[in-house]
Amino acid sequence: MNKVIAKVPIWAYTLILMATCAVASLFSSMATSDLLVSYGLTSTAATVLYVVLIGAAYGGIARLLMRIVYSIGDRIFFRLMRTVPDYNFRRLPVSYNDFVRTVLFWLIIAKLIEALFNTLLTYVYPVGYYLWQFVSALSTLACLIAAYFMMDRSYVPTWQSGKCFLALAIPVGIIYVVSVIL
Amino acid sequence: MRRFLSILLIALLLTSLATYFAMPVASADAGAISVYQDAYLAFEHFATQFPDRTVGTDYELAAANWLAQQLTSWGYTNKAGSTDAKDMYLPFSFTYQVTENYYQSKSVTEHSYNVVAYKRCGVEGAPLLVIAAPYSNEKSYVLDGETLQCEDAAYAASSVGALLSIAVKLHSAELSFDVAFAFLGAEYFYAAGTKEFLSSNTQSLLGAIYLSEVGLGDNLNVYYDEVDTAHGAYIDRVFAKWGYDIAGKPFDPGYYAQVYGGDLPYAHVGISGGNYFFMQQDVPTVHLFGYNWEGGNASSESAKHGDIAFTADDNLDNFLRLYTEDAVRERLNLAADAVKVLVLSDGDLAAALKESKAQPSYHGLVSNAAYYGLKYGLAGLALVVLALIAVLLMRRSKGAATPDFAVNSDQMDAEARPREDVFGEYGATIEGDSGDVDASDASSGSDSDDNNTGNTPDTNDIFGEF
Numbered sequence: 001m002n003k004v005i006a007k008v009p010i011w012a013y014t015l016i017l018m019a020t021c022a023v024a025s026l027f028s029s030m031a032t033s034d035l036l037v038s039y040g041l042t043s044t045a046a047t048v049l050y051v052v053l054i055g056a057a058y059g060g061i062a063r064l065l066m067r068i069v070y071s072i073g074d075r076i077f078f079r080l081m082r083t084v085p086d087y088n089f090r091r092l093p094v095s096y097n098d099f100v101r102t103v104l105f106w107l108i109i110a111k112l113i114e115a116l117f118n119t120l121l122t123y124v125y126p127v128g129y130y131l132w133q134f135v136s137a138l139s140t141l142a143c144l145i146a147a148y149f150m151m152d153r154s155y156v157p158t159w160q161s162g163k164c165f166l167a168l169a170i171p172v173g174i175i176y177v178v179s180v181i182l
Numbered sequence: 183m184r185r186f187l188s189i190l191l192i193a194l195l196l197t198s199l200a201t202y203f204a205m206p207v208a209s210a211d212a213g214a215i216s217v218y219q220d221a222y223l224a225f226e227h228f229a230t231q232f233p234d235r236t237v238g239t240d241y242e243l244a245a246a247n248w249l250a251q252q253l254t255s256w257g258y259t260n261k262a263g264s265t266d267a268k269d270m271y272l273p274f275s276f277t278y279q280v281t282e283n284y285y286q287s288k289s290v291t292e293h294s295y296n297v298v299a300y301k302r303c304g305v306e307g308a309p310l311l312v313i314a315a316p317y318s319n320e321k322s323y324v325l326d327g328e329t330l331q332c333e334d335a336a337y338a339a340s341s342v343g344a345l346l347s348i349a350v351k352l353h354s355a356e357l358s359f360d361v362a363f364a365f366l367g368a369e370y371f372y373a374a375g376t377k378e379f380l381s382s383n384t385q386s387l388l389g390a391i392y393l394s395e396v397g398l399g400d401n402l403n404v405y406y407d408e409v410d411t412a413h414g415a416y417i418d419r420v421f422a423k424w425g426y427d428i429a430g431k432p433f434d435p436g437y438y439a440q441v442y443g444g445d446l447p448y449a450h451v452g453i454s455g456g457n458y459f460f461m462q463q464d465v466p467t468v469h470l471f472g473y474n475w476e477g478g479n480a481s482s483e484s485a486k487h488g489d490i491a492f493t494a495d496d497n498l499d500n501f502l503r504l505y506t507e508d509a510v511r512e513r514l515n516l517a518a519d520a521v522k523v524l525v526l527s528d529g530d531l532a533a534a535l536k537e538s539k540a541q542p543s544y545h546g547l548v549s550n551a552a553y554y555g556l557k558y559g560l561a562g563l564a565l566v567v568l569a570l571i572a573v574l575l576m577r578r579s580k581g582a583a584t585p586d587f588a589v590n591s592d593q594m595d596a597e598a599r600p601r602e603d604v605f606g607e608y609g610a611t612i613e614g615d616s617g618d619v620d621a622s623d624a625s626s627g628s629d630s631d632d633n634n635t636g637n638t639p640d641t642n643d644i645f646g647e648f
Contacts, residue, residue: 123433127408127544129447134556141564145571159584162576169568177561 002098002152005105010097013104014059020108022055024115062107066100069171077167081160093155093164102151103144110136110143137180144172218252218350221514222507225343225397229335229498234321237368238292242318246271246295249317249365252346256353258299258363271295272382274367276374280325294318294367296375301352301361309388309532310360312465313348313521314376314456315341316369316394331494336501338369340397340472340514347518348525357528359388369394369456370492376456380463389413389466389535391524392457395491396517397501397510399472399483401429405452406468409544413466416534417524426520428470432477445548451475464545466538468524470517 026047074092081090114136121132148165156164218224232245250270260269275293297317302308319334333339342365349363366375376392396402404421406414421428435450445462446453453461457469474484483489487504490496502510524531546552 122437125409126437126448127446127547130548130552130556134560137560138563141560141567145567158582159579162572162574162579165575166572169572173565173568176564180557180561180564 002102002150005101006098006152008101010100010104013101013108014063017062017104017108017111018055018059020055020111020115021058022051024111024118025051025054062104063100065175066103069168069175070096070099072171073168076170077163080163080167089160092167093157093160094151094153095155098152103147106143106147106150107140109146110140113139113143141176144176218346220511221343221347221518222511223343224346224350225340225510225514226498228317228342228346229333229339232339233333233335233498235318235334235338236320236322237294237318237371239322241322242367243271243295245317246297246365246367249297249342249346250299253297253299253349253363256349258301258349258353261298261300263300263302270299271297272378274374274378274382276368276371276378278371278374292368292371292374294375294378296367296379297365298379299349299363301355301357301363303357303360305358307386308359310362310383310385311388311525311531311535312362312364312379312390312460313345313525314362314364314366314379314390314392315345316367316375316456317342317365318367318369318375320370332370332492333497334370334492335498336398336472336496336505337395337491339498340501340510341393341395344393344396344514344517344521347514348521351518351522352525355526357525359528359532360385361525366456373456373459376459380459387460387463387465388532389468389538390457390460391468391470391521392455392460393517393521394455394457394469394471395483396470396472397505397513398491400474400485401472402427402513402516402520403429403431403452403471403473403475404468405431405457405471406466407461407538408446408453409541411466411541412537413468413531413534414538416530417468420524420527421520424520424523426516426523428516428520429475432475432481434477435475436477436481445545445550447548451481462545464539464543466535470521472513 070092077092078090084090114132117135117139118132121128121135148168153161153164218227228245228248231248232241234241235245236242247267250267253270254265254267257265258270259265262269264270273293273295275291277289277291279287280290281287295318316334316338319338320330320332321334323330323332345363345365352361364375364379366373366379368374369376404417406417418430431452435452437448437450446458449458451471451473452469452475455469455471457467460467472483473481475481476485483491484504488495490500490504505513
């Protein structure tokens with residue numbers, strides 16, 4: 001699977017994520033129109049512009065956060081490995097490109113699940129609105145964990161695997177908790 | 183035989199006479215009040231006499247007084263049983279937030295009047311069915327420096343016409359529950375009249391029928407609740423049986439974000455009126471309103487012309503020009519007849535409403551407790567899951583064999599680790615950055631998207647993809 005994922009360039013994943021997020025926002029008519037209604041923008045053109053902007057912003061922010069996560073994770077890993085004298089073993093043993101590809105791939109899956117649940121709940125049981133938010137955030141968490149385990153970890157030796165996960169989980173956890181609370 | 187026939191004839195005559203005199207007293211005075219049996223006439227009289235019913239003004243009070251006089255003349259009383267018209271309209275104050283200059287928010291206190299007439303069934307402790315409609319308007323109301331000029335002829339006056347007609351038609355009915363005819367003031371201000379009615383009501387509510395903009399739109403629509411309800415199923419059957427052309431909720435009702443303070447985080451036209459505040463208190467509710475409720479973005483008042491509700495275009499002349507007198511008459515009488523038929527089904531309606539009331543409430547799902555519980559619960563859950571996985575992996579790591587570090591022992595100074603060019607893509611350069619010790623860099627070089635398949639652990643120059 002990793003080989004298949006690796007064949008697609010990162011920019012293509014980014015564009016797909018942006019499009020998926022735009023579609024998820026479009027189905028999320030309740031959330032989408034929050035801003036639109038506030039400013040009286042209820043036309044189809046305004047809605048399309050809004051979802052495109054939301055998609056682009058989500059994709060862009062996701063990419064920026066990935067850089068930050070990898071960069072901070074790398075430094076945390078360096079600290080966690082302070083007893084190891086060899087620098088080669090003190091850098092994150094996963095490739096940044098592989099990290100970005102896999103996380104983007106699983107974020108797309110998470111967004112698709114979100115769009116599906118959102119549509120289902122909106123039209124079948126709209127009062128489950130918060131339930132949808134819960135499912136959406138939970139699926140994102142599950143997909144981020146899946147991304148770590150699906151990543152090419154052939155360079156992660158067993159003795160480093162715990163600290164490698166911890167190094168990435170700390171920035172991811174902080175960003176996730178902040179985003180859920182906000 | 184002749185005697186037998188004579189007795190039979192006399193008996194038949196007496197029976198006929200008895201039947202005639204046993205008819206409700208109401209039929210005797212029906213002629214006096216029949217003028218408003220036609221909902222259109224009631225609407226036209228009301229809209230013509232009181233084009234300005236601006237909230238908090240004497241014009242609104244005059245309209246309230248007129249409504250109270252009509253209701254008392256048909257034998258209705260106020261909450262305490264008084265038949266004096268002055269006791270029937272109830273003044274109240276309310277506060278709402280107004281945005282000025284697009285960004286400044288301030289609290290404004292206004293006052294208005296609710297006109298509520300009661301029809302008592304005579305049974306102690308009987309529940310109350312509320313039939314409500316907005317009646318005031320914002321014609322001379324000044325908001326953010328502008329006079330709104332909105333007469334609410336279609337939104338409020340048409341609903342008043344239908345409700346007056348219903349009141350006339352039900353005045354002699356014998357029911358097993360009490361009925362309140364509530365003409366609500368200041369509904370434009372986040373349903374202030376409905377909120378006031380609910381806060382001052384002490385009687386157990388059987389249900390609520392809320393009429394709004396019944397004369398508007400391409401269709402008359404009915405909406406019950408966000409979930410299927412027993413009373414909804416019953417009422418749909420009644421409407422189908424009588425052949426009333428009343429549309430239900432479409433698959434996509436056209437959601438938008440909740441902007442006026444209910445506990446649901448969203449809204450649609452079905453819950454955009456005061457009916458929502460009855461729903462919030464788990465009162466089985468029927469919302470009758472005119473609209474072109476096709477679903478999603480296709481929904482509007484009419485497919486033929488633009489929306490007029492809550493605009494300066496909502497005046498009598500413009501309303502009748504757009505919708506024509508005949509169509510409005512037909513619509514208002516349809517609404518009035520439909521409600522009359524429902525209420526006259528008495529025991530069956532009461533049973534359906536009671537069954538709906540006994541259904542489990544979903545309001546816990548959309549409460550603040552649920553919202554914050556899910557939010558913080560999710561954050562906590564995420565931390566616990568991540569920590570658990572980390573602990574499990576760390577345990578596994580502990581038992582694993584480590585390489586012989588003596589080979590690279592000359593690189594042990596942790597503080598000497600060179601900085602990475604993390605934000606190099608933004609134009610920042612870091613001097614002396616080329617001396618990184620990662621041996622893999624030599625082979626990976628500039629890792630663009632297409633030349634790095636992800637199998638090389640190129641931990642440096644992570645932003646080279648751009």
